[in-house]
Amino acid sequence: MDWLFETPEEQIGRLQTELAAAQEKLAEAEDELADQLAEVAVFEREFEARVGHLVDELATIETQVEQYLERIQLRREDKTFGSGYIPVEEQFRQRWAKPPTSATGAKPKAEAKPEPVKMEAAAMKKVYRTLTKQYHPDLAEDDEDRDYRTQMMVKVNEAYKSQDAATLQMLVSDLESRQFQQRPAPEPELSPPEVIKKLKEELHRTEHRLQKVRFTLQGLHNESSVRLSLEVKLARRKGRDLMAEMAENLKKKIARKTAERDMIKTQFDSLR
Numbered sequence: 001m002d003w004l005f006e007t008p009e010e011q012i013g014r015l016q017t018e019l020a021a022a023q024e025k026l027a028e029a030e031d032e033l034a035d036q037l038a039e040v041a042v043f044e045r046e047f048e049a050r051v052g053h054l055v056d057e058l059a060t061i062e063t064q065v066e067q068y069l070e071r072i073q074l075r076r077e078d079k080t081f082g083s084g085y086i087p088v089e090e091q092f093r094q095r096w097a098k099p100p101t102s103a104t105g106a107k108p109k110a111e112a113k114p115e116p117v118k119m120e121a122a123a124m125k126k127v128y129r130t131l132t133k134q135y136h137p138d139l140a141e142d143d144e145d146r147d148y149r150t151q152m153m154v155k156v157n158e159a160y161k162s163q164d165a166a167t168l169q170m171l172v173s174d175l176e177s178r179q180f181q182q183r184p185a186p187e188p189e190l191s192p193p194e195v196i197k198k199l200k201e202e203l204h205r206t207e208h209r210l211q212k213v214r215f216t217l218q219g220l221h222n223e224s225s226v227r228l229s230l231e232v233k234l235a236r237r238k239g240r241d242l243m244a245e246m247a248e249n250l251k252k253k254i255a256r257k258t259a260e261r262d263m264i265k266t267q268f269d270s271l272r
Helices: 008-081 088-096 121-135 143-161 165-181 192-220 224-237 242-270
Strands: none
Touching (some): 008 242, 121 143, 143 165
16 A cells, blocks of 8 residues: 555644544534434423323323322221221321421522523534534543533433523533633644644544544434324325324323223212
8 A cells, every 4th residue: 555655744744634524524523414414402391391291280280190090999998907007008108108308407598590592593603513513421431421411411412402591601601611621731842653643643632532423313213203204294294293292192181081080089088
């Protein structure tokens, strides 16, 4: 191969060209990943507004049904065994399922929310892309880095879904401060072999990160929210509003479950 006979200057030039090409591919892949994650976040926000609250409402009513059934069972046991009878399962729950408390017993203070900040949709998406490139967990180098990135991405996604521009801007400021503190000191002039070594290391890191970004992009297709968003898009092309259909089905289930709850409540009241 010709590169075996390169001079150090030629090798440096080749490595610089390869590194620039790899960095360009990485930037394109990171932008694509950030765009897809932003689309998912927007879809999840719309889904929550149109469908998610109905899912929560149905879950609440189902819980109420279970609670009334449990209370009916307890009321019947009271009549059979006396009012002081406590089932074994309830004794266990009371003994071990205590709510966690802090060491002082005081409730944790709620985090102070930043003041509202106005930001255009395009600017907010740009901020989200910047934060996603930095914090996505799949780009972590080790377990500790992954934990940190995961915590930060939770904050980023929550802020973007709720269109919380103030929190997004705060996260960007924190990121810029962190990057400034980690900025390495200027290095002395390097010899050609040292430059070659440094270019190879940077090329390896860039290619490794590019591989991770591409792997993450492929994995997005298996995410439930991504699959659902694709189904919604396909349905829309056929003139259907899939989320409206889902909402309508949930409303019917809520109506049936509400009637069941009310019937069981009437049964419970009759046992008094």
